[in-house]
Amino acid sequence: MIRQQLAEWVQQAALDARAAGALEFETLPEFEIETPRNPQFGDFAANLAMLLARQARRNPREVAEILRQYLPAESHEWVERVEAAGAGFLNFYLKPSWAGEVVRHILVQGTRYGRLNLGAGKRVLIEFVSANPTGPLTLGHGRNAAVGDTLARLYEAAGYTVEREFYINDGENSLQIRNFALSVLTRYRQLLGEPATMPEDAYHGEYVKDIAQTIRTQYGDSFAEGDPETVLKRFEQIAKQQMLQEQERDLADFRVRFDRWFSEQSLYDSGSVQATLEALRARGYAYEHEGALWLKSTAFGDEKDRVLVRANGMPTYLAADVAYHRDKYERGYDLMIDLWGADHHGYVARMKAAMAALGYDPNRLHILIYQLVNLFRGTEPVRMSKRAGEFITLREVMDEIGVDALRFFYLLRSHDSTLDIDIELAQEQSEKNxxxxxxxxxxxxxxxxxxxxxxxxxxxxxxxxxxxxxxxxxxxxxxxxxxxxxxxxxxxxxxxxxxxxxxxxxxxxxxxxxxxxxxxxxxxxxxxxxxxxxxxxxxxxxxxxxxxxxxxxxxxxxxxxxx
RNA sequence: GCCCCCGUAGCUCAACGGACAGAGCAGCGGCCUUCUAAGCCGUUGGUUGUGGGUUCGAAUCCCGCCGGGGGCGCCA
CATH class of the missing domain: 1.10.730.10 (Isoleucyl-tRNA Synthetase; Domain 1)
Structure with a gap:
């Protein structure tokens, strides 16, 4: 509130000074009202003079002095005095009564305190987590969820209209899903006493057995026979559905709810993928080469072109994802935010290139990359989960240290810094926590x-x-x-x-x-x-x-x- | 080889291009007949990896080098 007021005055002072011929400049630079570290420099400080110095062809200190003279002569009820100081700062010293007014202001605002109107109703889509439905959410997904959800809450507080979206990687041609279903099916057969062996690239976690057991309980031996391909398809559906439900439960318990669960498969069903490929072709950014269809992403700064449709006729994950983002743009958001793990960073350039190729402004898409999370028990690294095998699940950590501690720890560091979480510390009820x-x-x-x-x-x-x-x-x-x-x-x-x-x-x-x-x-x-x-x-x-x-x-x- | 992130106090990390680089933990020394000591106060601790450049001003931006992590598929 006060910062905004001060900024307006300073800006007006600059304009008035120019109108009076005291100061020359073309454009008013974006400046800051900051809080000086040292209280001797006042309660707030403006850095406009220093930014204006070059255009005005005067030294910053002089500019600050001129600005000071053009500030409203009548001192505000909160402002005691203004000084030009240091390299050219304008320092504002507030009256002691200011403190009391802040308290009054907060109490009047009540639970609305901290609600801003920066967004002025602009629409923001935040897509996050978007885990594969082939396993439980991991420690890494937890960071994604915490960062994404709090970011969403912040945008809401700032006055934006926010939608939270989870992209389900449920493409029916996905090799991962197929492998996953095959793994579940194998475990199911083993439960029935058949000598089935796990496929290559199988999912080995205990949770795969759990799903097989659930299917057995629910459907009995009814999948023991029948057309293998049909059975496998059925397993794909059931296993996917079950994983998804578990993920949704984990997220809800982690206090994260989504407005929309967007299915990748729906993009195929609706013809959106096909339409997107045609649009790219029509715009001259998709071409055939060695039997495959390529995106000419190098035209927009990517290091090489990318395959959209394989030589075998199957669209790649990228094709669907481009269609998905095209769909987002068509929904008319002012801003779209994606939250991806560090292992996907190489994907940023091609996605932005694809959007540019489709004629959209890539700057409306913010892709945030968050770094890895490591878990420690004291100094001992924790590497694996009992249930999931090769990774640690969100559920385990959430159950062990609680949602409050976990969310807070996830948000303790910048998302582009690797994060170490110490379970012992997070559970400790002490000053260290x-x-x-x-x-x-x-x-x-x-x-x-x-x-x-x-x-x-x-x-x-x-x-x-x-x-x-x-x-x-x-x-x-x-x-x-x-x-x-x-x-x-x-x-x-x-x-x-x-x-x-x-x-x-x-x-x-x-x-x-x-x-x-x-x-x-x-x-x-x-x-x-x-x-x-x-x-x-x-x-x-x-x-x-x-x-x-x-x-x-x-x-x-x-x-x-x-x- | 190329790309991304990181490098700041003994440790873990902050710092919108701004004034003297700050916290927590650890260390040291104090504070409970009082609204919760899960707290408070004081104190020790720095060539911001390194060499250049841009700027009135650089931990921050640009280039090189060194070190750590991650990624470079017609997988998702």
Missing amino acids: PVFYVQYAHARICSIERTAAERGVPIPDPATTDLSVLTHGAEVALIKRLADLPDEIARAVKHDAPHRLTAYALDVARAFHSFYTECRVLDAVPALQAARLLLTQATRLTLARTLQLLGVSAPERMEREAP
Whole structure:
């Protein structure tokens, strides 16, 4: 709120200065209202002068001075003074009363605090997880789910209309699916006592046996005979369906819900794949070579052309995926976000090339690549799951350390950094564990409010309570962090960086714990007690909102287990 | 060989191209007759891998090199 106001003033000052002939420039550069690290540089600072210096052909400090002169003469009720300083910063010093106004603002906004209108109703599609229906979700998928879902929540908070979509890789010609079905079928036959051996490239996890067992329970021996191809097709359907259901369950328990489950096969059934190939051909970006149909992706910066239809007539995965993304563009989103694992990074160039070839703006498609996740138990790497064989499932880790801790840990690091998760640490109920640190702050607030209620302390009215008494260093520091929530959301959205929010949550918690230790709420004199109760309430709202965006619960109590 | 990510305090990591590079953990020293000590306060710790370049200003952008991880299929 205040940042926006300051930005408008600074911008207006620049325009006024130009109109008065005091400053020359062609275009107004995009500038920042930042929070100086050092409080001696004020509460907020604008860097416009430095960006304008070259165009204005003056040194930045002079430009800052000129801008300062063209700022509104009447000082705002919040602004104490403005200084041109350093290399050419414009530093804003706010009146002490500003802090109280922030608290009032947050309380008036209530649970709406942190809702922005950056998106102005623009539509965003976030496609994430999109795991193959040939196995349970893995630790890696969990990161995808946590990042994607929180990103979606952030975009919603920023005022976008968001849709979450899961692309089901259920193409009937997929070799993976076929192998998977064959593996299940083999296990099924083994259950029936037949000497069946697993195919090459089989799926060896225990869960394959589970599915076979389920089929046996449900359908008995009815697949023991019959046309092998028909039986296999049937197994494909059942196994796929079952995996999908399990994935959906895992995701729901991980607090991730999708608006749409988009089937790859539906693109074939509807003729969309065919139509897409024809469109590419018509535009001159698909050509025949050695019996295959190729996408001329090199025309748009890819390192080589890619096969769309194999020499045997079968379309590749790429063909369907291009059709899928074409479908997204045709649905008219302003922005489309894909979240892919690091092992798919080589795929980015060709997908963007394909969109360009179809005449779409590739910049509307953001493809986010997240790096690998490693699991540790203390210092010991965990490599395999009991149930899945070669990988660790989301379900196992979620069950062991809980959804709150896992989601928080997934979002603790930037998605383009490899992530190590230590199960022991995540379960530890101690100061080492950042999740508890944040949740504990929330629980402490609730505890104050409970005690206040028990003692019959009236709930102060934000409209009439004097908040100018909040001048203690710990109070002001806390309030400043609370005031940052809208900017934190804006930044996280701007950079597609949901992990910034965990850092913010930790900052707010830290500021609160410090306040808690230094400032008594309930035993303060009545006027101060009222103001501090409102500050406490504003902190609770801000923390709860932040945790909600992270998909982490905000507990009202946390009792330490007896040692 | 080519492509992507990473390299910052002993460890794990932050830092929209901005002012003196910050947290947590570990280490050291303090704080509970009080609203939850799962907490707080203080303190130690840095040539941002390396060499150039762009810029008023570089951990951040560009180029080279070194090291770690991942990927380079008519698989998905």
